[in-house]
Each structure stands twice: as structure tokens, then as C-alpha cells.
Amino acid sequence: MTGSINAEWIAVDWGTTRLRAFAMGAGGSVLASAASDDGMGGLSQKDFEPALLKLIQPWLHKERTEVIACGMVGARQGWVEAPYRAVPCPVNVGIPIVAPSESASIRVHIIPGVMQQEPPDVMRGEETQIAGYLAGNPDFDGILCLPGTHTKWVHISAGEIVSFRTFMSGELFGLLAEFSVLRHSVAENGWDQDAFGVAVSDALSRPEQMAAKLFSLRAASLVSDQSGATGRAMLSGLLIGAELAAARPYWLGQDVVLIGADQLVANYQIALRSQGMDASTADAAKMSLAGLTAAYNELTLTI
């Protein structure tokens, strides 16, 4: 019947700003999807279940439907805390925590994040994309890079997450482009591929000069009419270049796979290529679903 979705189980990617749900059929097919702005950042503990049911109610037809969720929903301020696993840990998603719910029609399992003591680092959500990638590439040994607001560089070896590092390049770009004095010199759109390349190699070859380069973007628009599109590409290039300088032990001479949004992944790919590194890519949304599916499959073996 058109319009009636009968979910075998439900996959949920619940970040700080967005909630995405997927009605899953047998065999891992996606029957329907829905999303809202009910991100974890705006919810208090009692709000989580209603926010989820608002999206998935039409898909619920079984006595009890299993829901597998990843992301910030498992943070201390989330629905229920799913304590971090510590590296080194297996690449699969570990044992989910069951969230308290009023409705008997769902049982919600939240995937734990991963933490590292030294240097201190944490992830929530990326571990599921990693599990998804490894589900399709079980023998992968190398580096997964997940560009985004907080880009992760992750060393995978022998089926384990060995170590990882987080870079705030995406968040820094947003803050500087929108709220700092650079907003007058960085366009909202537009791009200058040559300027991006120059800025990447500049930051990589002289990373200690990074702090001096930012204000130059403002000054260049005042003293030599540098365009906002060039400013935008240079800001991105400087930040990605500085990140690559710090992440060098991760990518140098390694197999690197980039998992993220298309345009951002393309920029990282170009930046790495300028250093003689060919990185392959995988789709972030697909890897999340693959990871949630792997978690569901493991769960059904145990319950």
C-alpha cells in the first residue's frame, strides 16, 4: 500500500544540530527517511523520546521496533550517556546502551563513542561511520579521515582503532568567516582554486607562520583589493594546510580514505594530492547507515 511503511528496524543519526531517522527493511534497504532540527544540543533529557517518535511513529507496526542510534544523543547531556570505549578498541561499534523510554513500541540502543587518554580526544558518531567502512572493507589497514566541523584522523590497524586526532578546522572556518573581522574579506560563496593551493602549501611549508597569515586576509582586501572569493579559498587553504601539517604522521606514506561531504572531501583530496598523496573517498551518509546496520545485525544475534 502506498504511504504505509513497515520498518523492520530504525536507524538514527542524532547529532548536535540534526536528527535523521531511516526506516530500514529486511536486508538493509532504506524504506523511508525523515529529519528534523531536534538536535541533541537543543533538547533536555525528557525531550528525546517525543522528538524521535514525532519522526518515526508512522513506521511503527510491530509490537516492538528496535532503534539503533549513534552520535551526540549518547553524550552526558544526551538521552542517556553511552560511556566512551577507550582506544585501542575493535572497529565494530561496541555494545550499545538501552535508553529509558515510556513507549513500549520502541527499544532504543545508543552506540558508545570512543575516547583516547593521551593526547586527550573523543568522538561520537564517527565510530559508526568507521564501523560502516570496515564492514565493507574488513581488511583495511590505514588512515580514515572524516572531514567536517571537527575533522577526525583515525589510524586503523588489525581491525582496531589504534589512535585518532580531532581538528577544529571546520568550526574555525565558520567562526572566522562569519564572526571575525575577516567576514569583511571572506565571501559567503565563490572560490579561487589557485589561491587555495597556494595557501595549503604555504601553511604546510611554514606552519609556524600560520598565526601571522590570518589577518593578512583582511589586510590584502584593503591594500590590494583581494576578492572575497580569494579570501574564502585562502582561509580554507590555510586551515586545511595547518591541519595537514599537524596530522602529517597520520597521512605521510599511508593509505588514506576520506569520508565526508562531497565538496569538503574534494578540497582535502586536492590538498593531499599537492603533497603527492592520493586519497580515495567514501560517502559519509552511506557509511553511517552501514555502521548502524552492522550494529543492528550484531544486536539481533544477541537478543
Next chain:
Amino acid sequence: MTGSINAEWIAVDWGTTRLRAFAMGAGGSVLASAASDDGMGGLSQKDFEPALLKLIQPWLHKERTEVIACGMVGARQGWVEAPYRAVPCPVNVGIPIVAPSESASIRVHIIPGVMQQEPPDVMRGEETQIAGYLAGNPDFDGILCLPGTHTKWVHISAGEIVSFRTFMSGELFGLLAEFSVLRHSVAENGWDQDAFGVAVSDALSRPEQMAAKLFSLRAASLVSDQSGATGRAMLSGLLIGAELAAARPYWLGQDVVLIGADQLVANYQIALRSQGMDASTADAAKMSLAGLTAAYNELTLTI
């Protein structure tokens, strides 16, 4: 008569967010001062004169009072553009631009900023503090560092501004501490002097690792309960350390004088001392007034 101020001339420091005016007596004494939030950033061109008169009207008793102003009031979006002088240029403040005014009771002179073509850089306001310092120390040869939202490092030699570099460390600190994910791990107040020192020397010895250190401040509060006061001191230390790494050619083996707000200047002094450099200090507000006074004295010789 108590309450009646008869200004010989008026000194004005007009930045992006604040307007400060001083009723000056003969010989450079300050008779009265007033300030408002009518910074250049919130005013359109026709608003400048009323905003100024609102503050200084009670001090105007002569047929025409000269007003000397420095800062962003001379930017393209200010009262009238006072075009930049290019380095190398004399340390005095150059020839002010007269702003158009309706009232015959004032004549407003705006001090031009200073620019550098390569690497591109600009200043507006700091040139007046520099002129003020040099008025009292005419033989100074060395480095002036003016910490603030946009910290300037300025090379002075043979009575000229030779070159300078601007660092956004102050603005970056504000954005990261207030608006980024680090806000959860960086306290509004509190300090940890040891952590500050560790972060400075960390950033200075491995500046290429800077991009990897920021998110660690967030992670450390999650995985090892690092305090917000420690997070605050470490964020400041990392940013000042990265700045010192990039500004090394300015301070290494040079005479350095810090001009700025007390607490910030103290932090720069401690950071430089950790590198074996003793920097002396001067008060920023006093240097501004000294620079404006020098400009007024030059003006009265020519009009």
C-alpha cells in the same frame, strides 16, 4: 567654577566599539574625560558628528575648538577616510585629514592609519600610541608590541616604522572561548599559571602541532576532568605561543616594549620571559594621549 570645563583642545580615541574623549588643558593636562558605546562599527557617516558633540558639548567654550581623533573613525566606513601611510614612514602621526562638520564650534582632525604592502597589513589607532611612545623616547630603536584584539608587532628604527605584523590572537580567544565547542571547557574567569606556561612553550616548540591542540582542551575536560580555569589558561597560552612562534624574528634578541592593558601585557611578559626575553611595558591609554598631544602640538605649529 565647579563643573565648568574649558577645553583648550579635545583628544579622541574612536575605535570600532568605543568612543573616548578627553578635554585637554594647556600643557597636555587632562581636564575631563567621557566615553560612550558609539563605536565606529555601529555608526553611519552622518551619525559621527552628533555622537561626538553629545560627549564634548559641555567642554566647548571657544569660537572653535580643535579636535584630534585617532582610530577606526578614519576608516573607509568611518566619518571620513584618512588614507593609510605606507611603511617605512616616520613614527610621528603624519598629516591628519579634516572631517566635514556642520557645527562651526569644532574642527575635527583625523589621524591616518599605516599600511604595509608585503606582507599585507594595516593599523589604525596603534600608530598614535607608537607616536606617543616615541614622543617620550625619541631615540628608541627596537620592537613595540601592542597586545589586544588584534595584536601588533612593530619594528621601529631610526625614527621610522619599518615593518609590522598583526595577529588575531585576542579575537580568536574570544571566538573560541565564547562560541566554539571549547566554551564548555573554558571558564569565563579563573586562571592556571602553570598550564599557561606549559601551553606557551608547547606551542613555541612545536608550532606545527597547534591545529591539533585546540580540540584537546575540550577532550581533556571530558576524559580527565580538566578544569575550566586550566582550559582558559591553556587556550590563551596556545594562542600567544603560536603568535610568538610566528613573530620570532620580531622579538628574538631585540629590545621589546609592551603597550596594552595590564593583565594581557603581564601574560605576554611572562611568555617572553619563558624564552629568556625581558620586555618592558608602557600604558596604552597614556601612549594614545601622548600621541594625540604630539599631533595637536604639530598642528598648532602649522595652523
